[in-house]
Amino acid sequence: MNHRFLISLLLPLALCLPAALSAQSAQMEQGKRLFESQCGSCHGPLGNGGKGANLAQPQLRHATSDQALQSIIRRGIPGTEMPGSFLTPSQVSSIAAYVRTLGRVEPEQIPGDAGRGAQTYASLNCQTCHALGGQGGIIGPVLDDIGARRSAAYLREALVEPEASVPRGFLQLRVVTKDGRAFTGIRVNEDGFSVQFRALTGRLHSFWKDELETLDKEWQRSPMESYEAELTPGQTDDLVSYLVSLKGDT
């Protein structure tokens, strides 16, 4: 490579760079500020997910192009909780540009082997409670696109200490009826006078609250127990690697 030639080629460009860079960083700064105020409550301050999707990844499922990303920020995603907005075109493009930088972070180092992880998944009977590709249990969250929604760190924690972060919509209830029946289940719905839950047997129950002796909400409990003792560190890595590979595209 002829360095002198390269420098002579790039020099005129480089002279324009500082101005361009500062405009770009101003846009990025605006994008970051807007993201934190407009998007962070669902997508997390770092964009790595919460109630909303994890955006800190190189490819976004709905926003397959920059144009699609801007369109989603403007119009939302029908059928989901992602709303549209009244942001100006320049604000939208700032946010979109910033969101794209989130995905450019160094990919998480996941030392495990996804193929071996799939075997571990099967041997632990994870499908008893979790569904994948339409097959499996319904006690726990569906895992089809868990790798698109959760970081490796989150998934690792979920395996080791499930009760540290019970996902939304999976509140465990302990119910005793006035006629002496006791249930443990996952809440399906509730209002002031009634509660519906799915018992760990998979069976759905609906009670008026005045039929219940006690209704305990076990916010920090999960029907899933820790797999820390059951898995070697290598197996945990494999399983995390497998889960991260589930992007919902198959």
Add this chain to the structure above:
Amino acid sequence: MKALLLLLVIAAPVTAQVPYERILDAASEPGSWLTYSGSYGAQRYSTLDQIDRDNVDQLQPAWIYQTRSTQKFEVSPLVVDGVMYITEPPSDATALDLRTGRPLWRYRRSLPQGIVTCCGQVNRGVALLDDQVFLGTVDAHLVALDARTGLVRWDVEVAEHTEGYAITVAPLALDGKIIVGIAGGEYGIRGFLDAYDPATGERLWRFWTVPGPGEPGHDTWSGDSWQRGGAPTWVTGAYDAELDLLYWGTGNPGPDFIGEVREGDNLYSESVIALDPDTGELKWYFQFLPHDIHDYDSTQIPVLLDADFEGVPRKLLLFPNRNAFYYVLDRVTGEFLVGKQFARQNWALGLDENGRPIENPETIPDLDGALVYPDDDGAANWYSPTFSPQTNLIYQNVRETGATYYLADATYEPGKIYMGASRRRISGEDPRGFLRALNPLTGDLVWEIQVHSPPWAGLMATAGGLVFSGTTEGDFFAADARTGEVLWRFQTGGGIYANPITYLSEGHQYVAIAAGSALINFALPR
């Protein structure tokens, strides 16, 4: 503990098991509502009789479910094992706890831009089979959901929605197959009826309601008009398990109002078709209206009835048609038995001995305008009739209104309206609406109730001696099925564009109707 949990989960009964045999035998569990019309025979009659002529005046709302949609709410709910399954417009589905009315899950479809439907982004309900819920969508997909969770099992494209195809019909679940029809008769589609494998979503067969080159009936279309021939299948059909025949109505040929570009009878538009459900093979058809130019759509509910006809026991198919004639066919052969006018019309001078109409040339749409009764919303429409074996009457909500039709351009472009006329209301004349009770074997009028506007509500008869109906002004009411005396009414606050159903919850009879954007469940006071 984990092992115990595993055992528990594996031993768990799978809920909402609705095998085919259970739907076939729906009459033995009147507390459920397992298929669109209540049974494969599509009589929309219930043997429940807790609510009857004497106590119906005490009926009151027990619970209400509100949708967030402003589209017409045309659902006919299904009920089984303590859960009600509904669709909400445009193409969503919800499971409701029967005991409390509270949602158990929701499926909310993300729709693409540019959905074209002639008459609202609506949906009339789901089908249930085994542990799955089946939903057609306005972007012309068929979706299978896990009945316990609402999670998608599979989602297949039935047709290309940008060409004007849409699904609004409730699918029909048969033994090992899901039958689904298509809408789009105003967009120059080529109609069909499909069957899908419930396990995989694989298409098992397609019956083109407009035959292609080399197929019987193709020569009833001039030139290449068959490619845009319409004949959609957007209302749920009926099934006779003994004969193993599937019956389905077909819609108008396209373009709706211009006949010259599609010379011929235009098979199998404006017909009832009888298919082998395993293969989709046509066993017989009866075309009510060859070469229709009034957009009458013979997409009504085929009502199956076994009865003595002129002294001979016969398997009959009753069909109060949108074209204002009431038909009785032999459902084994398709033989025409009766055709009798049941509503105001001027498009036909009568029917010949084979049931073929003698058309009135003065009603052909032209540039000066042709006055036509009924208008293209018809004397009947997609909403359901009901037959009561208790009174031996068939009941039909009837629309009596005409319009003037002016020829307009119809140039085919995919996804664009392809109809060929504009319509002007007749001034100085009030459109009229009726609930009519007819003799099922003759079509003769037995009694009628006049309502305010032409109705869009379906009907349900019960063994309590009642017929339930609704009005466009929002009145839900029950009439004495023998006399037509209105015994109870309730103003729901929203127009009724739906069929009623009834079911048992914890041993008590309920009646449900969609009105406005609410689904209202009525019961007697406890």
